[in-house]
Amino acid sequence: MTASRTIFAPATARGRAGVAVVRVSGPMAGLSLDMISGGIPAPRTARLAALMDPVTGETIDRGLVLWFPGPASFTGEDVAEFHVHGGPAVVAALLAALGEIEACRMAEPGEFTRRAFLNGKLDLTQAEGLGDLIAAETAAQRRQALGQMDGGFARIAEDWARQLTRTLAHVEAAIDFPDDDLPDDLLGPARMMAERLEREIRERLADGRRGEILRDGLSVALVGPPNSGKSSLMNALAGRDAAIVSAQAGTTRDVIEVHLDLGGYPVILADTAGIRDGADPIEAEGIRRARARAEAADLRLLVLDAGAPDSLEEFSALRGAATLVVWNKVDLNPEVGDGLAISAATGQGLGQLIEALAARAETLLAGDAPIVTRQRHRAALEECADCLARAIAGHDPALVGEDLRLAVRALGRITGRVDVEDLLDVIFRDFCIGK
Structure with missing residues (x-):
């Protein structure tokens, strides 16, 4: 993907419908909106406009257009939306018109959500929750997806990471400044913190895999x-x-x-x-x-x-x-x-x-909303708990510090704070075109 390119795609399903939505995101979104609808409306205000092919001048449809200038948009970029009649010929003509505009191309599956992640609008768990919400077929699935999309899991993981980071800072102080006036035993409190967090994480993992099921x-x-x-x-x-x-x-x-x-x-x-x-x-x-x-x-x-x-x-x-x-x-x-x-x-x-x-x-x-909904989450939490167990049993401050650092990195992979490039294709490839 090239983030500088402007992307477009239908945001609604294929087939006949009363209304179809075509979304555009990127630096050319405003120009695309102007060229096809003859102007840019006020931000987040719908305007009825005649939509024209910018090359032939042929009228495509009459529909609503909306403008969401970045960063206050879903992707964090400039975003335009065309709400047109949902006939296949109308949508095809509008897509063809957008494709004629320089530096605009059809979006890949999940590319809008991927850009939202890269621009800091969503973390990985929220992006996964959005995908689950789109795929939800039952009320229970919908409720679980909404909870994750609202950041419930992310807040828990980030709170654990903050506590571990503070603990790690104390251990590293003992390593880097051994001759300074520091408390004699910094490993003791670090072990207590690690024991408590390991227990919390193990309890979260002992959920009978309810989230995945x-x-x-x-x-x-x-x-x-x-x-x-x-x-x-x-x-x-x-x-x-x-x-x-x-x-x-x-x-x-x-x-x-x-x-x-x-x-x-x-x-x-x-x-x-x-x-x-x-x-x-x-x-x-x-x-x-x-x-x-x-x-x-x-x-x-x-x-x-x-x-x-x-x-x-x-x-x-x-x-x-x-x-x-x-x-x-x-x-x-x-x-x-x-x-x-x-x-x-x-x-x-x-x-x-x-x-x-x-x-x-x-x-x-049934029960309290599970935070673990994917095997990726479970594997990261298990790795974090294992690292904490090694830190608890360790005596060398350097090795304890390294295990705490690995535990923090495992938590970071859940939300996408570290080491996520290899995860992005896996997470977003199952999204539909236009999302």
């Missing part, structure tokens, strides 16, 4: 023997034909996923191959994947045929706190053992099953 979705695997009705249950919960249903055993041979919103919590429901012995090589591979998915899932639904009550013993290894036993086909065989009784064919008991799933999701994901 909430961001990505609670993984729920449907497991059980062939023909127990797993695929029928998947379709009933999804409200559509997501999986093939057949009376022939072994129809499902790969993992099929659907995304659900249960009580505001995101759930990834996975239908897996029926587990049995004596399968052909292809089905055996499906069964291997089914077992792996069951082990990795946050929650398992063990789906059994109500007409085969003895099958529960065959799957005793899959039972536990993370497993719900579901007896399917109770419309044909109403007598079942412990577990939820349902019929995927008639809908009997599905309401109770959905309530049970939502309750499990709330138990696993």
Whole structure:
């Protein structure tokens, strides 16, 4: 990316709509606005204007234009916005007109937000929160993303970094000025501070990975023997034909996923191959994947045929706190053992099953807003805690100081204060064009 270049892109999704927004950011934003709309409105004031192609003079549309001079803008640069009718031809003509202006080019995915970060308008956690907010599909995901975008995690990490920096300064004073009139034991208070911060960080990390699960979705695997009705249950919960249903055993041979919103919590429901012995090589591979998915899932639904009550013993290894036993086909065989009784064919008991799933999701994901929402955050905090542990155990002031310095740097990588160039592409590449 070349920051001196002016970038433009639609800030709204593709397709027909009542209104489409095209955003421009960079040193040529004001000139672009003037050339296409015939003037620059007062800052942050919408003005209705005829939009013209600067080369041909052809009228593109009549729409609203807005002007956000830097640094008081989203990116920190001069920003212009065109609010036009949302027809594809209108948007295409406006983009073509902007492309004809010297030093203007189409933005890359996430480039507006990346420039906001580089210009100090956002830290990395806030930029990630913005990306999560755009991608949020449930109320719980929206709330978590808003908390991060508002800087909740950044404030905690920066407070830890400030405390460590003060402690590090005291340790370095003992190293650099050994003959000066300094307190005899500066390492003692440094260890106390490091112990307290390590404890706080470890407590934050012991959250059951709620932040990551909430961001990505609670993984729920449907497991059980062939023909127990797993695929029928998947379709009933999804409200559509997501999986093939057949009376022939072994129809499902790969993992099929659907995304659900249960009580505001995101759930990834996975239908897996029926587990049995004596399968052909292809089905055996499906069964291997089914077992792996069951082990990795946050929650398992063990789906059994109500007409085969003895099958529960065959799957005793899959039972536990993370497993719900579901007896399917109770419309044909109403007598079942412990577990939820349902019929995927008639809908009997599905309401109770959905309530049970939502309750499990709330138990696993509800609580105080987690600060760790990505593996990147967790890895940095774990590195910081490990550095603090070494500092606590150390006796050489120079080595203690180095471990404290490494701990501060690990915290700095969370918000982007240090060593971030290698992180930028990873963080921003999943943003959409125009954001």
